[in-house]
Amino acid sequence: MSKKANITNRKTIQIEWGDCDPAQIVHYPRYLAYFDACTTALFKKAGLSKRQMPNTHQIVGIPLVDLRASFKAPTRFSDTVVVESEITEWRRSSFCVRHRLFNKHVLAVECFEIRVWAVTSEADPDQIESKPVPREVIEMFSAEHNHRPAHQKSRRKKR
Amino acid sequence: MSKKANITNRKTIQIEWGDCDPAQIVHYPRYLAYFDACTTALFKKAGLSKRQMPNTHQIVGIPLVDLRASFKAPTRFSDTVVVESEITEWRRSSFCVRHRLFNKHVLAVECFEIRVWAVTSEADPDQIESKPVPREVIEMFSAEHNHRPAHQKSRRKKR
Amino acid sequence: MSKKANITNRKTIQIEWGDCDPAQIVHYPRYLAYFDACTTALFKKAGLSKRQMPNTHQIVGIPLVDLRASFKAPTRFSDTVVVESEITEWRRSSFCVRHRLFNKHVLAVECFEIRVWAVTSEADPDQIESKPVPREVIEMFSAEHNHRPAHQKSRRKKR
Amino acid sequence: MSKKANITNRKTIQIEWGDCDPAQIVHYPRYLAYFDACTTALFKKAGLSKRQMPNTHQIVGIPLVDLRASFKAPTRFSDTVVVESEITEWRRSSFCVRHRLFNKHVLAVECFEIRVWAVTSEADPDQIESKPVPREVIEMFSAEHNHRPAHQKSRRKKR
Numbered sequence: 152m153s154k155k156a157n158i159t160n161r162k163t164i165q166i167e168w169g170d171c172d173p174a175q176i177v178h179y180p181r182y183l184a185y186f187d188a189c190t191t192a193l194f195k196k197a198g199l200s201k202r203q204m205p206n207t208h209q210i211v212g213i214p215l216v217d218l219r220a221s222f223k224a225p226t227r228f229s230d231t232v233v234v235e236s237e238i239t240e241w242r243r244s245s246f247c248v249r250h251r252l253f254n255k256h257v258l259a260v261e262c263f264e265i266r267v268w269a270v271t272s273e274a275d276p277d278q279i280e281s282k283p284v285p286r287e288v289i290e291m292f293s294a295e296h297n298h299r300p301a302h303q304k305s306r307r308k309k310r
Numbered sequence: 311m312s313k314k315a316n317i318t319n320r321k322t323i324q325i326e327w328g329d330c331d332p333a334q335i336v337h338y339p340r341y342l343a344y345f346d347a348c349t350t351a352l353f354k355k356a357g358l359s360k361r362q363m364p365n366t367h368q369i370v371g372i373p374l375v376d377l378r379a380s381f382k383a384p385t386r387f388s389d390t391v392v393v394e395s396e397i398t399e400w401r402r403s404s405f406c407v408r409h410r411l412f413n414k415h416v417l418a419v420e421c422f423e424i425r426v427w428a429v430t431s432e433a434d435p436d437q438i439e440s441k442p443v444p445r446e447v448i449e450m451f452s453a454e455h456n457h458r459p460a461h462q463k464s465r466r467k468k469r
Numbered sequence: 470m471s472k473k474a475n476i477t478n479r480k481t482i483q484i485e486w487g488d489c490d491p492a493q494i495v496h497y498p499r500y501l502a503y504f505d506a507c508t509t510a511l512f513k514k515a516g517l518s519k520r521q522m523p524n525t526h527q528i529v530g531i532p533l534v535d536l537r538a539s540f541k542a543p544t545r546f547s548d549t550v551v552v553e554s555e556i557t558e559w560r561r562s563s564f565c566v567r568h569r570l571f572n573k574h575v576l577a578v579e580c581f582e583i584r585v586w587a588v589t590s591e592a593d594p595d596q597i598e599s600k601p602v603p604r605e606v607i608e609m610f611s612a613e614h615n616h617r618p619a620h621q622k623s624r625r626k627k628r
Numbered sequence: 629m630s631k632k633a634n635i636t637n638r639k640t641i642q643i644e645w646g647d648c649d650p651a652q653i654v655h656y657p658r659y660l661a662y663f664d665a666c667t668t669a670l671f672k673k674a675g676l677s678k679r680q681m682p683n684t685h686q687i688v689g690i691p692l693v694d695l696r697a698s699f700k701a702p703t704r705f706s707d708t709v710v711v712e713s714e715i716t717e718w719r720r721s722s723f724c725v726r727h728r729l730f731n732k733h734v735l736a737v738e739c740f741e742i743r744v745w746a747v748t749s750e751a752d753p754d755q756i757e758s759k760p761v762p763r764e765v766i767e768m769f770s771a772e773h774n775h776r777p778a779h780q781k782s783r784r785k786k787r
Contacts, residue, residue, distance in 0.1 A: 333529070333530055333532075337502075337505075338501065338505070338536070339498045339499070339501035339502040339505065342497065342498035342501055343496075346496075346498065370492070371492055373492075373540070374497055374540055375539065375540050375541075376537075376538070376540070377497070377536070377537065377538040377539075377540075378535075378536065378537050379535070379536040380534065380535050380536075381532070381533055381534050381535070381536075382534075384532075
């Protein structure tokens with residue numbers, strides 16, 4: 152499966168007063184909160200509910216282990232921005248999510264998250280450990296997989 | 311037990327850049343986050359660890375049910391403020407915590423929280439219900455109780 | 470003008486993972502951040518942009534001076550809630566905004582904000598002081614005023 | 629001036645309930661808020677007040693342009709952590725700040741920030757542009773500069 156085939160999620164975010172700091176721009180930790188929500192939305196678009204994944208996929212979650220972000224232009228209160236999110240790489244037990252935040256079509260922030268497919272450690276239940284991402288999960292992010300007729304998708308989501 | 315006898319906790323808080331909004335003042339939801347931490351600190355001073363209370367007192371927590379706050383003067387980035395917290399009233403299954411935030415000895419924010427002593431409902435484990443606050447918990451907030459010699463207090467805390 | 474005549478804004482909010490705490494419910498200061506954004510949205514619906522009001526109405530803002538909130542039911546990650554906001558009372562230099570947050574049609578949180586119409590003090594430019602709310606501002610929140618044909622409203626908004 | 633010579637700031641942070649998410653660990657955007665405050669504290673230790681720098685150094689600030697962070701171990705509510713911050717590299721108009729967050733002496737999070745020395749653009753007052761970091765600013769972070777006898781330093785800080 153090529154990178155190109157991956158689905159992309161677009162999330163529209165209204166910049167709120169409380170997200171901005173005395174310099175009149177978004178306080179950058181808020182961008183990371185946006186992006187965390189965007190990863191959740193990307194998984195939801197693929198049919199994977201973060202809330203249900205502990206039951207449906209026996210994982211504790213997809214914790215972040217590594218983060219890179221570039222802040223190219225500021226965004227301000229009352230701006231409406233769009234974040235495009237997609238998985239750019241699948242590794243054995245981890246994957247890379249790229250978020251690009253656009254303000255009036257200009258790339259303002261770019262972020263790369265490395266997350267792991269995490270389960271409770273069998274050796275020590277207080278620890279978590281990574282596990283290979285199941286093939287069927289990866290396939291759910293394939294754009295082709297998601298181009299099936301809408302009625303099939305909606306049935307799948309309801310299961 | 312009179313009100314006067316209750317212990318008071320004083321917490322010093324440094325106002326951070328990220329707590330302030332484009333009007334150059336603390337964005338008020340942050341005050342509520344401060345006060346939540348101040349209630350935790352008040353309980354800790356009384357010998358009650360929020361983290362341990364599910365084990366030591368079989369409760370799910372002390373959730374907030376009612377909040378009142380008055381914002382009398384702004385505080386700004388790099389201000390150092392002091393929050394004085396105390397329990398002003400014990401009711402049957404709930405209690406009132408008062409927080410007063412002082413900026414250079416001027417009362418800037420006053421807040422009253424009503425919290426309940428909450429346990430898992432026996433009828434429905436997905437619900438919580440309030441329960442009478444144990445007498446020994448109330449006594450732990452008595453100033454007199456806390457005026458015992460330090461070595462006794464520290465022993466109690468370690469249990 | 471009666472209370473009934475006031476416009477109401479409805480804002481749909483997706484509860485995000487990062488808004489929730491270890492008790493699996495929304496950490497209550499986040500509700501106040503939601504409500505602050507809801508007041509902004511209510512004013513926008515009335516044709517008043519928080520960003521533009523310093524220019525259009527020569528005020529520094531509409532700061533909160535008093536807050537009351539009741540937390541009646543918890544909301545959790547992935548819940549979609551609706552906040553209904555309206556101005557319930559106009560006083561001389563202040564006004565009361567009521568927010569009601571509904572989770573699956575159940576009232577989960579109710580909040581009352583008292584805000585003031587604030588200008589820079591002429592006596593001391595470092596201070597702010599309240600000023601009577603202009604009649605034309607109050608009229609913008611009248612439902613009747615907003616029931617005018619859409620082309621009139623959009624013209625007004627663009628001015 | 630070698631890297632070794634730079635001053636280090638140590639900031640003790642109490643992990644609060646509201647900083648943690650339903651997985652019972654710190655929600656990672658909060659770490660970035662901690663680190664932003666740690667950079668402010670590092671500058672303050674060097675004698676540079678973020679609040680005063682617009683006046684004392686004619687800059688608009690030291691905005692973040694690039695961020696990298698590695699999350700190696702979780703931290704939880706009621707943990708007390710220590711963040712060690714230092715400038716690891718001075719470039720012409722930018723510099724790198726490294727933060728290392730330790731939980732019980734174990735490195736839990738490491739973060740590298742690239743920040744710029746930013747002034748208002750002369751060509752367009754709505755834009756900011758970077759400017760060479762003044763030599764005297766760099767020298768303020770030299771450990772040697774700060775190794776002057778304690779009574780001198782404390783006197784300087786109190787002025």
